[in-house]
Amino acid sequence: MDGKARFRAFVAVVVVVLAGGVLYLVATVGAGVEVAWTLVSAVILASMALVVIAVILKERKELKSGFPKDDERSRAIRMRAGYLAFFISLYFLFGMSGVQTLLEDRQIASLPTAEWGMIYVAVMGSIFLAVHTYLNRKGVPA
Amino acid sequence: MRTRIKEFRARYDLTQEDLARKIGVRRETILFIENGKYVPSLKLAHDIAKVLKSSVDELFLFDKD
Numbered sequence: 001m002d003g004k005a006r007f008r009a010f011v012a013v014v015v016v017v018l019a020g021g022v023l024y025l026v027a028t029v030g031a032g033v034e035v036a037w038t039l040v041s042a043v044i045l046a047s048m049a050l051v052v053i054a055v056i057l058k059e060r061k062e063l064k065s066g067f068p069k070d071d072e073r074s075r076a077i078r079m080r081a082g083y084l085a086f087f088i089s090l091y092f093l094f095g096m097s098g099v100q101t102l103l104e105d106r107q108i109a110s111l112p113t114a115e116w117g118m119i120y121v122a123v124m125g126s127i128f129l130a131v132h133t134y135l136n137r138k139g140v141p142a
Numbered sequence: 143m144r145t146r147i148k149e150f151r152a153r154y155d156l157t158q159e160d161l162a163r164k165i166g167v168r169r170e171t172i173l174f175i176e177n178g179k180y181v182p183s184l185k186l187a188h189d190i191a192k193v194l195k196s197s198v199d200e201l202f203l204f205d206k207d
Contacts, residue, residue, distance in 0.1 A: 071167040073180050139179025142143070 003069055007059055014052050021045040077135045085128035092123050144203045147176050150194040165189045 025045065028038050062069060070078075096116060103110040111119075151161060158176070162169045167186065174180035175190070182190070187198045194201065 067162060067168050068166060071171055072183055072186055073171040073174060074168065076180075139174050139177070142181040 003063055006069075007063055010059070011056060014056070018045070018049055018052070021048070073140065076140050077132060080135055080140060081128050081132040084131045085124050088127050089120065089124040093120055096120065143178050143181055143205070145176055145178065146196075146201050146203065147172070147190060147194065150196055150201065154194065156194075161190070161193060164193045 021041075022045070025038060025041055028041065059069075096119070100110055100116065147161075151158070156164075158172045159169050162172045165172075165186070171180065171182075171186075175182050175186075184198075187202060191198045191201050
């Protein structure tokens with residue numbers, strides 16, 4: 001898939017996701033869900049739309065510049081960031097399971113497993129983004 | 143690692159953008175290689191040397207050399 005086709009596919013996915021979000025919002029309003037939750041969903045949807053618009057504008061500019069979207073340096077950064085994010089979040093997972101065990105031993109209420117999972121994914125994603133940004137600015141060590 | 147890419151670019155009146163376009167990489171990649179913050183693969187080093195009508199040996203200087 002070439003750059004333009006990939007960009008179009010990305011835009012299509014974004015449109016579908018945002019349209020789904022809007023439909024969900026309309027449905028929750030129709031179902032009489034508490035206004036506060038609808039507002040929270042609207043804020044999340046709006047921030048998603050803002051981020052996506054920024055990404056689309058950047059991608060469009062890069063596509064027009066004629067340079068490849070990624071090359072061996074950007075692939076090296078992605079690989080290094082993925083590798084580090086995976087191992088750092090594994091340590092985080094061990095730490096989390098320790099905390100969970102402690103909470104269970106002391107019979108203190110804890111988060112459900114699904115929510116721990118979401119926190120884990122969020123931490124992994126944040127570490128990836130942080131390492132990626134750092135390596136992109138400072139360079140990849142040889 | 144130090145490089146003489148900048149010097150050779152100036153010799154052929156090439157900007158970082160021109161060089162990046164000729165090789166098919168991003169401009170930042172050339173910038174990082176010139177500053178010694180990224181060590182290119184042998185293939186990329188060879189491509190740069192070819193465009194700058196030079197050799198890998200001439201362009202890339204390692205501290206032990």
